[in-house]
Amino acid sequence: MKSRSHIMVVDDEEVMLTLLDRILKHEGYEVTTASDGNSALVLMKKRRPDLVILDIMMPGLDGFQVLDLIRRRYDVPVIMLTARHEVTNLHDALALGADDYVRKPFSRLELMARIKAKLRRARPEITVDYEAV
DSSP: OOOOOEEEEEOSOHHHHHHHHHHHHHTTOEEEEESSHHHHHHHHHHHOOSEEEEESOOSSSOHHHHHHHHHHHOOOOEEEEESOOOHHHHHHHHHHTOSEEEESSOOHHHHHHHHHHHHHHHOTTSOOOGGGO
């Protein structure tokens, strides 16, 4: 049985938004996408996702700023997804309250396993199909 959790993806790259939208919908998730930090914050209030996948490098509000604002208002798991590989970025993201950090390019299986682990802890009543991981 697949989860009906709602995931919001925030990334300024249209190709990445489309890819993640397709992957997550194929896995049975409801998906909301945002191409910048301001849109993400508006959608957070309206849609109340169960998990957020958040890029770091975006114009306007970057992922760190968006993460900080999310943490001030919401208790939702956040996975940072970024092309940046510096250890300081990992440290900064986790220090600001990110629940996980995945580097681009990413393995679909790894990302799905991390999503399912975060949702399992955040919403234990959701049944997860471990065979699909």
